[in-house]
Amino acid sequence: MKPDAKKKVEFFFICALVVLVISFFAFSIYLSKKEENGEFSFNSFKSGFISFEDCIADYEAFWDFIYTEYPFTEVCERKGADLKKIKDEGHKKIEYSAPIDSQNSYISFYAKLCEDITSRYFTGHLYPVSMRDYEYGMASSDSYFKLYDVDLMNSFYSAKPYYTVNSLIGSGARMVKADIKIIEEGKIAYVRIDSFRKRGYAKEYVQYKKDMKKFFLDTEKYKHIIIDVSHNGGGSVECYDSDILSYNNIGRNIRQKIYFLCSKNKYTELNPSFKNNQIDIKEVPNIKNANTKKNTIALYEEDAASFQELSPGYAPPKDRRYWLLISGKTASAADRLAGLCKASGFATLVGSNTGGLGHNGFYSPIHMMLPKSGLLIKFDLLYGLNSEGYCTDEFGTAPDIYNLPDKDALETCLEEIQKLESRD
Template identity: 25%
Template sequence: MKNNLKKYLISILSLLVILSSLAGCTKETSNVQTSIAQLTKEEKLEDFEYLYKIIEGNYPFLKVNERVNGIDWLENKDEYKAWIENTTDNDTFMGQISNIVKELNNGHTHVVSKEEFEWYYDVYANSEGSKTYNKPWAKVFKNEKVLEWYDFDKNHMKEFENGKYFGSNDPAFNSDIIIPNELAYLKINQMNGKRVEEDGKEIRKFYEEIKDYDKLIIDIRGNGGGNDLYWRKNVVEPLAKINISVDNYVFTRGNYGNPFYKSRGMKLFPISKLDKKILQDFPEEIETDFDHYNIFTLTLKPVSPVDFKGKIYLLVDQGVYSSSESFAAFCKDSGFATLVGETTGGDGIGIDPLFFYLPNSGIVIRFSSLLALNGDGTINEEVQTIPNIEIDATIGANYEEDNAIQYVINN
């Protein structure tokens, strides 16, 4: 129950950061439009079978879910079918589909609610990349059955200020001096992709002011993600002294994701091509359950470096997820910063989650498709990122009452 609650809370936090200040992002949708004819029992079951087939063949964390949450999702098929058979209308059907997907316990995997749909449509189907790198995503959201189910008319979309998908367009960071000439503090609240350049100018000014300090704390506790460019451009590139590279193995199952990977320029190689000595050090399910792999190599170079001379500490907790998780994993594997706090939320290495829709209803489902390994060969979604220094990461009312900050001060 504790792990399920954690995943559910992380899911909500991640969606709040990536999209907007939505309430109950992963809750089952109600208020489905009544103008659509009620699905028959047979149509509902056909949709469930399609969902089951996609997850069975393509979802990467089935074994992780068994180990962490004690849920054998595939073995629960008859139970889930009964849930569907007992639905009375379209609303309850969508609600039960949502509940079934929640049993996968992944913050990136959920039914797209009616309230969320417009944001996702604008991100993937109404964007500049909808005909290139987002094309497979756009294809899902432009499907006529999908548009009918969500009662969506692109000609009557809301106005999105500057295309932003965050609850606020205020700076996504704040900075402070904890101990003059010794310890500086940078809090990043969200990896807001729309604030990269604007925030970057002010963050760089802050770095110039504190470049001779002994220590810099970068605090990403509670940061549910956003866009990797925020931390790459505004943290690593100005503070790096040399090129920094990390490699992560990622693995895929099935064929559904192939058009998505191709659109992002991701080449896949058969598992059989992996050296057996390497493969034997990976989790057993890699060889038995997965088809292809890729090695994500991320190399970041100094860009007009400020020559910060001190040590960098990264404060983390369970609320660190998605692109913030990718930052934490990068820092841990590269040694760019010393991680202080609690184990993170995970699932931050890879590309955007994929989407598919159910053929009879048009319900859209989002799911994480890549199993990524940390630098030590553990599964990021399962183990997450364990800090170098494990300590209570509760955010204090002030610096004196914050254990993680006090650790940095005293050590």
């Protein structure tokens, strides 16, 4: 090829390339303008298990639920959550990443969203239903299933989605376990339980039942029993009712009356307590401390420990003292235990205020379903109050004895026992 001809080819090639680049940028600007006007979305070129439009529909449904049916929005805001900012930032994340490619990514997005809304306290048990919860708890129908598209729900969880919880409550312990220690032979015994998770009759729960029964038999004549749930984030109430309280409920009348507030919505209307246990809000003790405008309907429930004979002739000392160690990591079923012990006088509470979540009703938590994906969000539908009338999920259950300066709950408890013994 002659030099002049070669130069002409190069010139035309460069011109064509320049035209293509200019056209590309011009078209991109054009599409961006279209996207701003809602006439086009770059996300339409992506593929995923759920479309961009359905992601947005789910997101709007979630926030409508937060503002109208989730009873703890005021608590979350008082704990520092800027809900408008969280919502706007979440919307931007969807615009950037949708359509989301997998159920794993989707459930993780909502887990982080619930973390942000509750400042990682998961107030009112607000977090996505995990695969484990789905398999264990959703196997049988309940009255709330009429609110779900069950086929869509099953389709979502058929992918076995997974996420991790970044929580400020509990210890992260997976299953119930009793760690036993004799502090003073013949007098002071201690058991630490960091979880009440039992998963049916899993082998860990079977072992725990054996260990707790043996613990109470071996310490029958001990005067002081210390039960440490200061790192217990909850689980099943059976772990304390059947295996702690029932063995020691001889003439003690371990019971409490719990008060709640709520609004009228499609979830509360299916709740048995909403149907049967409504009372005048003026009947709620210390109602002035409840601090909610959203929840104006008052209810109550009665909670009581069961009874079973540990063994024929089992007779602990009549002056036996029970001590329950608590902290801000004590939550859910462990918080419910704390409230029951405090209300009945069964045990003296030592430590710091619990993390709450244990006084939001027998039938909590329940679930709401995102309408386009089938993802379930767990939540408590009642705004539970502690004995002082404050929201339990905000203030927790207060101890009878707060930690001494520079001492933990066990050290404080042992000092209190020493004081009592010195008086006798």
